[in-house]
Amino acid sequence: MPLQYTFQVGGHIFALDYPNGMLSEKELLPYAPFRTDSCFVNDRLFSLSIIDDPDALAANDPASANLEDENGKTTIFTHEDGSMTIYLTTVTGSQCCRIRISEDYKSAKAWIGGTSGERRYAIDTALMLLYTFASSKHDTLLVHASAIELNDKGYLFLGKSGTGKSTHSRLWLENIKGPKLLNDDNPIIRISHGIVYVYGSPWSGKTSCYRNKKIPIGGIVRLQQAPLNKITRITGIKAYAALLPSCSCMKWDHEMAHAIHSTISKVIERVPIYILECLPDNEAAILCHEKLEGNE
Amino acid sequence: MKKIEGFVMRRLGQEAMIVAESVDLIDFDRIVSINSSAAYIWESLPDSDFNSETIANLLTERYDVDGSTAVKDAEELATTWLNAGIISE
Numbered sequence: 001m002p003l004q005y006t007f008q009v010g011g012h013i014f015a016l017d018y019p020n021g022m023l024s025e026k027e028l029l030p031y032a033p034f035r036t037d038s039c040f041v042n043d044r045l046f047s048l049s050i051i052d053d054p055d056a057l058a059a060n061d062p063a064s065a066n067l068e069d070e071n072g073k074t075t076i077f078t079h080e081d082g083s084m085t086i087y088l089t090t091v092t093g094s095q096c097c098r099i100r101i102s103e104d105y106k107s108a109k110a111w112i113g114g115t116s117g118e119r120r121y122a123i124d125t126a127l128m129l130l131y132t133f134a135s136s137k138h139d140t141l142l143v144h145a146s147a148i149e150l151n152d153k154g155y156l157f158l159g160k161s162g163t164g165k166s167t168h169s170r171l172w173l174e175n176i177k178g179p180k181l182l183n184d185d186n187p188i189i190r191i192s193h194g195i196v197y198v199y200g201s202p203w204s205g206k207t208s209c210y211r212n213k214k215i216p217i218g219g220i221v222r223l224q225q226a227p228l229n230k231i232t233r234i235t236g237i238k239a240y241a242a243l244l245p246s247c248s249c250m251k252w253d254h255e256m257a258h259a260i261h262s263t264i265s266k267v268i269e270r271v272p273i274y275i276l277e278c279l280p281d282n283e284a285a286i287l288c289h290e291k292l293e294g295n296e
Numbered sequence: 297m298k299k300i301e302g303f304v305m306r307r308l309g310q311e312a313m314i315v316a317e318s319v320d321l322i323d324f325d326r327i328v329s330i331n332s333s334a335a336y337i338w339e340s341l342p343d344s345d346f347n348s349e350t351i352a353n354l355l356t357e358r359y360d361v362d363g364s365t366a367v368k369d370a371e372e373l374a375t376t377w378l379n380a381g382i383i384s385e
Contacts, residue, residue, distance in 0.1 A: 236309065237308055237311050237313050237327065240308055240327070251316065251318075252302070261315075
């Protein structure tokens, strides 16, 4: 009997099943706070089954895209029936995951392998990809950001890799009274009844911060390294351009790109967006906090 | 000239922009902000080849401008778009 669990992340429910022994407690630890007992299949955003045979997920079509980042390579194959296969290869060149996703993104099969670290990367990436694809039509964004909560409001710090998102969160924790880290790498933004919320998630980068919590967003800040500290509120296309690069999306999939566009447009209408040119120092956090919690 | 495949126009309230939405475009995050007359031109241009005369004709059709101003504006717009990398020669 395979083991099956359901999780609720960003208000969306998904199911994961795997043959006994295929995933360890260590790999699933970040997901534990998100466990739910919901058994209504219709409510599920998607279901992922882990299988033990990589050959069952071999892709024979030519690759339609190759994307590389600091974690490794993602190869995407699109099939005639609308389904898609994705291979994940680590920076060391070993393949650690194959995922086959149905056209409607609702069901998927995956094989994962490699070292413990590679398996963790594989399961996290597979679930994040599925989550991004399946939730895009539901006013939901998986964002690359560090998020903190303070006085029942959530604040997100965005920026290119290495800009100092986590550092800026830490500076808030050290210099301001009361904030708590919500997520350090991939929080979720979701609009519900006109209110924009940030949710913690099982995906928090190198920081073990897997909090199942939802709070209204008080502000979103894009960080840029600079020789000084300066914060500026931005609107319209500038605000859109500040948010877009940090949202996970397959931009060549027109339906998904359209859905993400619509969600970002709604977010920037409802939430103040800022650019923070900053140094990695205490002053940056104090200035940013004053602007965000102050009354403008 | 030709629109580079994968760049699409999106509206944001009263504003408009050209964004990259294709697997072949490396820089997905490039956004070119455009004004309302440029948005009208982009929407009206064919996916096939066009030249600055095509743009000038669209301008005179829609706006109250004389021929030489339209040609000048059309050439300026084409240069801006070529430099922005959203159309090709």
